[in-house]
Amino acid sequence: MAATTTDTNNYKFNHSMIRVKDPKESVKFYEFLGMKVIKRLQFPESKFDLYFLGYDGAGAPSAGRSTFDRQGLIELTHNYGTETDPHYKVNNGNAEPHRGFGHVCVAVDHIRAACARLEDAGYRFQKRLEDGRMRHIAFALDPDGYWVEIISLRSGSKGADDPEEAKALVSDPGTYRMNHTMIRVKDAEKSLKFYQEVLGMSLFRTSEQPAAKFNLYFLGYPGERGVPADGFSAEYEGLLELTWNYGTEKDPDFKYHDGNAEPQGFGHICVSVDNLEAACARFESLGVGWKKRLTEGRMKNVAFVLDPDGYWVEIVQNESFSGKENF
Structure with missing residues (x-):
């Protein structure tokens, strides 16, 4: 070159x-x-x-x-x-008034078994699989209280494996992937333009949640594999998740914490x-x-x-x- x-x-x-x-x-x-x-x-x-x-x-x-x-x-x-x-x-980025960075995300083979393994080792959780409405993801806490999202590597899996069956599964950390990093953004249009046109990332998928008034955008460098046709990207490494809460772009005084102040x-x-x-x-x-x-x-x-x-x-x-x- x-x-x-x-x-x-x-x-x-x-x-x-x-x-x-x-x-x-x-x-x-x-x-x-x-x-x-x-x-x-x-x-x-x-x-x-x-x-x-x-x-x-x-x-x-x-x-x-x-x-x-x-x-x-x-x-x-x-x-x-x-x-x-x-x-x-x-500052883990998730407490007011210093929100900005949200979490890193690890994709695992058997999500119930992986979460049980973490819990058995004494690690804490921000959200267990059974907490809340979203039963297919969990959030573990690292020693500093940073959130680590746990998702499944398996396409179509909602993580709702039978708990008794899960006890017989052995989760292999050697199969895990560091899938993405999440940051919150004020103006989705401006951020998408920056990460795509300036940094050259591709948009892998968009998750719109109008009832909850937020959208998620997953971007990354597809390399030789290309952007997945079905949008499923848990097996990829190094994605960026942008979280946009509706209306923040209209507030001239709104600002996220960059983590360095x-x-x-x-x-x-x-x-x-x-x-x-x-x-x-x-x-x-x-x-x-x-x-x-x-x-x-x-x-x-x-x-x-x-x-x-x-x-x-x-x-x-x-x-x-x-x-x-x-x-």
């Missing part, structure tokens, strides 16, 4: 970053969900470490690839000392690109808002653009195109 070109068909939704209090407990939780630490970056001079986790077993779409040639990773950011600070607490929690999503300089030049030509250009700060190998709600989108080089490690 020429140094002056970039193609959004090569882009990937690489990771979502969340801040954590105690990395040992957080890594333990996500490893219990079948993930493994793909890369750890240490910055002792700046007093923080980064842990990149993802699915790497046989059959996982990103298995064996270099860190930034993957989709569906979770980046845990640990600032030294938080684990011993009794007052430190993250206090109180902090969620940090950013990250897209890896084929040519970092060319991609950033393209973004500049499209008039995006910037949090950090490549030329700014000490780290010249990452940039951050801003989406219409002010969420940070990190832009990094995919090593498979450059032939060299980023960090």
Whole structure:
């Protein structure tokens, strides 16, 4: 590829970053969900470490690839000392008045068995399968209280397996997928335009809920598989779910919390690109808002653009195109 070109068909939704209090407990939780630490970056001079986790077993779409040639990773950011600070607490993005980021989502083989396995291990739930009207999804809580949605990998499954039958099932975390990250958006039209026309994502499906006055939009990079004809995308990694509550776009004072202003929690999503300089030049030509250009700060190998709600989108080089490690 020429140094002056970039193609959004090569882009990937690489990771979502969340801040954590105690990395040992957080890594333990996500490893219990079948993930493994793909890369750890240490910055002792700046007093923080980064842990990149993802699915790497046989059959996982990103298995064996270099860190930034993957989709569906979770980046845990640990600032030294938080684990011993009794007052430190993250903002999980779901409590007023600091809502914004909503959750990450893991797709599993047998949803009842997977939820039972989590509960047996002592992990808490925001919503169990039997709670509320939606009996085909659950929300587990990670050690910091971030919501982790649990859905089924099986097309057509509503999760209503017979509880007695479910006891005989064994859930295999090696089959799980980090399916999507959800953020709330103020103006669906503006956000869809940004993620499709600027970042080059495709709209996989739309779920309209007029009775509840919200819509869900699932976007991602389809790659060689393409966009699923039936809209079922649980087997994919690295999707983005936009949640739009009707009417927020009409309120001039309405604003979601980006996770980086206090109180902090969620940090950013990250897209890896084929040519970092060319991609950033393209973004500049499209008039995006910037949090950090490549030329700014000490780290010249990452940039951050801003989406219409002010969420940070990190832009990094995919090593498979450059032939060299980023960090």
